[in-house]
Amino acid sequence: MSTLFDLPPDQGSHADLTGDLNPAQRAAVEHAGVPLLVVAGAGSGKTRVLTRRIAYLLAARSAHPGQIMAITFTNKAAAEMRERVGELVGRRSGAMWVSTFHSMCVRVLRREAKTLEMSSNFSIYDADDARRLLTLVARDLDLDSKRYQPRALAAHISNLKNELIDSESAGSHATNDFERRAAEVYVEYQRRLSQANAMDFDDLIMRTVELFQVFPDVAEYYRRRFRHVLVDEYQDTNHAQYTLVRELVGREPTESGVEPAELCVVGDADQSIYAFRGATIRNIEEFERDFPDARTILLEQNYRSTQTILSAANAVISRNPNRRDKRLWTSEGDGEKVVGYVADNEHDEAAFVAGEIDELVDQGVAKYSDVAVFYRTNNQSRVFEEIFIRLGLPYRVVGGVRFYERKEVRDALAYLRVLANPDDTVSLRRILNVPKRGIGDRAEACVATHAERERISFVSALRDAVADKVPMLNPRSRKAITAFVELLDGLYELVDSGVEVADILEAVLDRTGYRAELDASDDPQDASRLENLDELVTVAREFTESAAEAAALAPEPDADEEPDGGVPEPGSLPAFLERVSLVADADSIPESDGGDADDDEEADDAGVVTLMTVHTAKGLEYPVVFGTGWEDGVFPHLRALGEPKELAEERRLAYVAITRARERLYVSRALVRTQWGQPAANPASRFLDEIPAELIDWRREAPSSGGGGSPRAATTWGGRPGTGSDSAQSRIASGGMRTTGFKGAGNDWKDTVALKLDAGDRVNHDKYGLGTVVSTDGSGPRATATIDFGTAGTVRLMLIGSVPMVKL
DNA sequence: CACCCCTGTATTTTT
DNA sequence: TACAGGGGTG
Numbered sequence: 001m002s003t004l005f006d007l008p009p010d011q012g013s014h015a016d017l018t019g020d021l022n023p024a025q026r027a028a029v030e031h032a033g034v035p036l037l038v039v040a041g042a043g044s045g046k047t048r049v050l051t052r053r054i055a056y057l058l059a060a061r062s063a064h065p066g067q068i069m070a071i072t073f074t075n076k077a078a079a080e081m082r083e084r085v086g087e088l089v090g091r092r093s094g095a096m097w098v099s100t101f102h103s104m105c106v107r108v109l110r111r112e113a114k115t116l117e118m119s120s121n122f123s124i125y126d127a128d129d130a131r132r133l134l135t136l137v138a139r140d141l142d143l144d145s146k147r148y149q150p151r152a153l154a155a156h157i158s159n160l161k162n163e164l165i166d167s168e169s170a171g172s173h174a175t176n177d178f179e180r181r182a183a184e185v186y187v188e189y190q191r192r193l194s195q196a197n198a199m200d201f202d203d204l205i206m207r208t209v210e211l212f213q214v215f216p217d218v219a220e221y222y223r224r225r226f227r228h229v230l231v232d233e234y235q236d237t238n239h240a241q242y243t244l245v246r247e248l249v250g251r252e253p254t255e256s257g258v259e260p261a262e263l264c265v266v267g268d269a270d271q272s273i274y275a276f277r278g279a280t281i282r283n284i285e286e287f288e289r290d291f292p293d294a295r296t297i298l299l300e301q302n303y304r305s306t307q308t309i310l311s312a313a314n315a316v317i318s319r320n321p322n323r324r325d326k327r328l329w330t331s332e333g334d335g336e337k338v339v340g341y342v343a344d345n346e347h348d349e350a351a352f353v354a355g356e357i358d359e360l361v362d363q364g365v366a367k368y369s370d371v372a373v374f375y376r377t378n379n380q381s382r383v384f385e386e387i388f389i390r391l392g393l394p395y396r397v398v399g400g401v402r403f404y405e406r407k408e409v410r411d412a413l414a415y416l417r418v419l420a421n422p423d424d425t426v427s428l429r430r431i432l433n434v435p436k437r438g439i440g441d442r443a444e445a446c447v448a449t450h451a452e453r454e455r456i457s458f459v460s461a462l463r464d465a466v467a468d469k470v471p472m473l474n475p476r477s478r479k480a481i482t483a484f485v486e487l488l489d490g491l492y493e494l495v496d497s498g499v500e501v502a503d504i505l506e507a508v509l510d511r512t513g514y515r516a517e518l519d520a521s522d523d524p525q526d527a528s529r530l531e532n533l534d535e536l537v538t539v540a541r542e543f544t545e546s547a548a549e550a551a552a553l554a555p556e557p558d559a560d561e562e563p564d565g566g567v568p569e570p571g572s573l574p575a576f577l578e579r580v581s582l583v584a585d586a587d588s589i590p591e592s593d594g595g596d597a598d599d600d601e602e603a604d605d606a607g608v609v610t611l612m613t614v615h616t617a618k619g620l621e622y623p624v625v626f627g628t629g630w631e632d633g634v635f636p637h638l639r640a641l642g643e644p645k646e647l648a649e650e651r652r653l654a655y656v657a658i659t660r661a662r663e664r665l666y667v668s669r670a671l672v673r674t675q676w677g678q679p680a681a682n683p684a685s686r687f688l689d690e691i692p693a694e695l696i697d698w699r700r701e702a703p704s705s706g707g708g709g710s711p712r713a714a715t716t717w718g719g720r721p722g723t724g725s726d727s728a729q730s731r732i733a734s735g736g737m738r739t740t741g742f743k744g745a746g747n748d749w750k751d752t753v754a755l756k757l758d759a760g761d762r763v764n765h766d767k768y769g770l771g772t773v774v775s776t777d778g779s780g781p782r783a784t785a786t787i788d789f790g791t792a793g794t795v796r797l798m799l800i801g802s803v804p805m806v807k808l
Numbered sequence: 809c810a811c812c813c814c815t816g817t818a819t820t821t822t823t
Numbered sequence: 824t825a826c827a828g829g830g831g832t833g
Contacts, residue, residue: 073822102823201823440809615820
């Protein structure tokens with residue numbers, strides 16, 4: 001396939017790049033010069049504009065790929081952009097920097113580590129590591145762990161860093177007792193980070209800003225190099241990221257005459273849903289003030305949804321105060337009405353959703369992969385999982401406890417991090433006694449005190465312990481520590497011998513006894529932990545392989561591309577660690593668009609239904625969307641009800657939820673919902689009332705208020721006469737699910753058969769107990785078994801993912 | 809030092 | 824309901 005870039009650059013128009021765009025899109029692609037803000041409503045072709053713009057810069061404006069920096073928030077977005085630009089311009093896209101804010105900063109910081117007088121192999125601490133370190137610090141400062149919870153301290157310090165307030169000046173910004181003590185914690189926290197040769201996520205941004213501000217020549221180097229800076233999801237930038245962009249681009253020519261780079265930011269204030277993480281909508285709202293000569297282009301034409309869906313979205317979002325008006329429209333027609341449903345409780349709601357999906361698939365209206373179910377908080381996924389399992393609907397939950405946040409995965413990675421950076425004290429202390437090897441709190445404290453007193457690193461203190469130079473340490477602990485140090489030394493030798501990452505990992509799991517311990521356990525959760533570790537080994541294996549492949553077919557390094565000093569060797573242990581620290585596993589979201597080439601297997605019921613929070617859904621789209629739990633106190637969340645600002649953010653969240661839908665949108669709520677064990681009656685979400693009544697077709701409404709009071713117990717499937725068997729099935733399902741306790745329904749369904757069963761097999765299920773397999777059906781991801789659990793009933797279960805059941 | 813039981817607590821979470 | 828962290832005991 002020939003790429004558009006092969007077109008002769010100066011033959012008049014570049015119609016291939018702009019011909020199929022609407023006028024606003026084309027203007028955004030062709031704009032040159034002053035800073036550009038593209039206000040891109042949901043589904044308005046934002047990624048298209050960005051990628052075309054990059055291709056256009058190369059083709060029509062003779063930019064060099066090496067001059068382009070495109071910044072996103074997620075690796076997934078970065079990968080997608082790189083791929084789509086690659087389709088347009090070919091291999092030359094390799095010379096561009098297309099990355100997330102964080103990995104871009106890591107790349108810069110590793111290159112410039114010397115300037116900042118630090119080592120380029122620094123560890124990257126995520127939220128969990130940061131909290132661990134804060135726990136240690138707070139304990140050392142004798143702070144009351146109730147009043148000064150690591151969580152709260154972490155949040156506060158993170159906010160300070162997002163505002164570019166460093167530890168020295170934090171004290172003067174403190175307005176109350178908590179903040180004053182937190183400022184002290186901050187100082188010590190930074191000291192310990194630097195001692196551990198580590199940075200947290202916020203440091204990556206802040207230190208890069210600092211680098212640019214303190215060393216103008218460094219800033220100038222990057223400005224000279226990157227003449228075009230593009231930022232995606234600009235509404236989600238925080239103050240530090242905004243400043244970073246500004247420093248990168250520059251406001252006026254440098255002394256040696258480097259002009260500011262050309263800036264293009266794309267975003268949608270209405271989709272700003274990360275204020276709680278420090279994102280400030282101000283950045284997009286005030287863009288024209290920050291860059292006075294800026295131009296703004298609005299993209300309002302939507303290519304995703306029906307007009308009905310857009311009208312619902314417009315109606316809801318327009319209730320937000322102080323908002324720049326923007327109305328999405330489509331030329332594609334009204335489509336179906338929004339379907340509403342008022343359920344008696346969350347089980348009924350889930351039954352409705354499941355029944356509806358079943359029917360849509362039966363009728364050939366949609367396939368499973370066309371459908372997404374959204375909820376406000378992760379714990380709401382459970383009722384859906386329960387009923388989907390019972391009905392045999394294939395599904396997958398995205399989010400929740402993510403792969404790299406699982407304890408066993410983090411333990412394993414902590415070993416690798418210690419191997420890559422022995423000063424990484426947080427990781428070292430994490431694994432010190434994992435698996436249990438007789439080094440308890442007492443011994444750890446002795447070593448820590450010794451390290452502190454002698455001003456040496458924790459590893460050195462451990463070695464002192466081996467040499468019996470640590471006071472107060474009992475011989476038993478000393479012996480345990482000696483064994484541990486020897487274990488580490490063995491692993492260091494392995495690393496030095498240049499063995500590949502996966503093999504190091506295997507050695508860690510074997511030599512520490514970690515795997516053996518899990519193997520020996522009969523806890524079913526430990527079995528899934530083992531699987532996760534195997535998965536991690538596979539990830540490492542593939543990492544090395546793909547690095548080798550990339551090296552094999554790498555193009556000649558660009559002439560004006562300097563080698564990246566300090567950047568880890570591809571495929572190496574540090575490179576692997578960098579990858580896993582800066583990657584979330586959002587890539588696991590299944591493709592939903594039926595238009596793609598490799599989709600022609602079973603047409604009707606292919607794929608799986610996707611379940612996720614609304615936050616996770618941002619940026620995705622599905623033909624059929626179920627928005628669930630639309631109740632005041634749930635969505636909008638209870639904690640937002642009294643706060644206008646938070647309520648506005650919840651409304652944006654509702655807007656995001658609605659605009660994910662292409663053809664069909666369902667909204668539902670439950671009259672009563674069990675939260676934290678207690679049933680609570682919640683009123684309808686105010687957002688439901690904000691959708692114009694004529695757009696909604698209510699399948700079932702609330703019992704007329706006034707008398708009555710208590711909600712009816714029986715579910716009446718209003719408006720759907722003649723589908724009695726369907727509702728009966730659903731009623732059984734919801735009725736039988738009252739007692740919960742289903743555990744281990746993992747979040748990462750792998751489409752593998754976890755259990756091979758045949759009729760007659762005996763099984764033990766976590767919830768239903770002992771049973772006999774009556775029959776089996778289907779294969780692969782859709783394998784199910786009908787099992788007689790005696791008094792617990794006969795149930796059809798899916799066999800994919802982590803089935804909470806063992807074969808006897 | 810390890811284990812067990814108790815209690816308190818409970819959004820969303822791109823990196 | 825579920826989990827993590829604290830405190831007590833073996």
